[in-house]
Amino acid sequence: MTYTEIKEKGEKKYYYRVKSIRKGEKVDKQRVYLGGNLKKQELHEKEHEADKKLLNIQEKKIEIKEIEASKNLGSLGSNKKSENNTGSSIKKLDISDKKITFNIDKNKDFSDWYTEIIQKAELADLRYNIKGFLVFQPWSVLSMEKMFKHMEEALQKKGHKPYWFPTLIPESNLKKESSHIKGFTPSVFWVTHGGETKLEEKYALRPTSETLFYQMFSLWIRSYKDLPFKTYQRANVFRYETSATRPFLRSREFHWIEAHCAHATQEDAMKQVHEDMETTKEVLHDIFGLPFIFFERPSWDKFPGAYRTFAADVLNPGGKLVQQPSTHIISQEFSKAFDVKFKDKDETEKYCWITCYGPAISRIFASIIAVHGDNKGLKFPWKIAPIQIIIIPIGNDEKITQEANKIKKQLENNNISVDIDNSDKRLGEKFYFWEMKGVPIRLELGKRELDKNEITIYRRDTNNKETIKINDLFNYIEKTSIDIDKNLTKEADKLFDNNLIDVKTKQEIKDVIEQGKIARCGFCSVDKEGEACAEVIEKETGAQVRGTKLEEKLDKNLPKCAICNKKANHIVYVARQY
DSSP, X not given: OEEEXXXXXXXXXXXXXXXXXXXXXXXXXXXXXXXXXXXXXXHHXXXXXXXXXXXXXXXXHHHHHHHHHHHHHHHHHHHOHHHHHHTHHHHHHHHTHHHHHOOOOTTTOHHHHHHHHHHHXXXXXXXXXXXXXXXXXXXXXXXXXXXXXXXXXXXXXXTOEEOOOOSEEEHHHHHTSHHHHHHHGGGOEEEXXXXXXXXXXXXXXXXXXXXXXHHHHHHHOOBGGGOSEEEEEEEEEXXXXXXXXXXXXXXXXXXXXXXXXXXXXXXXXXXXXXXXXXXXXXXXXXXXXXXOEEEEOOGGGOOTXXXXXXXXXXXXXXXXXXXEEEEEEEOHHHHHHHTOEEEOXXXXXXXXXXXXXEOOHHHHHHHHHHHHOBTTBOOOOGGGOSSSEEEEEOSOOHHHHHHHHHHHHHHHHTTOOEEEOOOSSOHHHHHHHHHHHTOSEEEEEOHHHHHTTEEEEEETTTTEEEEEEGGGHHHHHHXXXXXXXXXXXXXXXXGGTTTEEEOOSHHHHHHHHXXXXXXEEEESOSSGGGHHHHHHHHHHHSOEEEEEETTOOOOSSOOOOTTTOSOOOEEEEEEEEO
């Protein structure tokens, strides 16, 4: 994991970028000095440069290991010349194909593992010539299209109607709610010209769409009979991220769904928060296989313009939390600014309570990569795999080819996404390649199988093989596809096992965070008066107060605040974040 460490001497602050790599029980640390008393923008830029240096250090270490390994192979070959003549040493080198395909231990070096799998599995190309913008490649797009489908179906079942809104937002719209514009101005891309003509008013490439939706809400909502008014759109949004960008996790353009709903009362708005939480569970956990904790954020970490903010945090294997769908009860200042009101049953006019919910599909995809993958590469849940089955014909027999095509057509007729690998790659290479790509099921069909009317099946979730009769294939897939998703979800749920640690002191928080885990502690306040204690935590550990767990039942005798030692009014969770 990579984070910024701050050391103070008198009034001067010294900043260091630190990369910690767990090796068994030991943690190795590499540091790059950033400078002293840096401003926020300058700090972000230096962090980005330091991350490049730290990555180069790691790449050099890997390169040295590879050189040493090749020397060892060379000495092995010189001691056994007879093996070279028979070709058996080449077979031994074939084993290393597995390492060439993918050769980073995910648990020991998650950061480099993540970077490497994006390139090897062809998920995104980072070489587009605007920093922070990705070219999404087919293997990620095919999966994300299925992810969008499941999320949109869940929203529509709950009464949300789909809309398509413009990409441009007039500056005057953004300025209508002061805290919103203040929160987003630093990250807005502005359109200032139409052709050669300077525009009278600047337009923002939407960083989020509240100010689009609510202008129209004021035109569409008239009566209590119109409520709840439930909408959503699938869109891409643009934010000028100044922090180091990371494919899928933090980019300057990302793909998401945002749902906006208007309600008659604050109680109805809170019911919508609970519904959003249910949607997150139904889709993120039950379909995508991602475990999460649903938090209410402290007041200093609310969405700009929100009255209350809630979010689902997923734990990455590297020990950092990733914020996934967030939902907000929007401040009524928005309703007043955009004149979103309705006539109630008693004929009085009232301002609506508005909620918004934002599952970022491209960011959720990052968690799917991180949570389910292993040292062989990706693993996809069945329902969102780009391809669910890959068929590997073994040999050039025409009968094998015909049977493979027949099976493919039958699978496609049953709405299963399938492909046949007819490439010139060696058989072992094909196996390693599709395992790295995360295809849930591989079918192997050769003369041996054909003669017995059988087919060999490899499951990516268990890495196990078995042979069944071809006639039993569809019953097998129907049952096994369910088992695959259950198995991946069960394994993912273990991420939080032994990673939530109760602590009572600042030092205990430090120790837990250094181990890449989540600290749970007593805390004085999640309102503004608690912000000073949160700043101490961030300054000394590089971690953040994520918030209180929604609807967590608390003991009457809470421990004291772990920072100021005053009476604790809450239990909060502390972790590093992406």
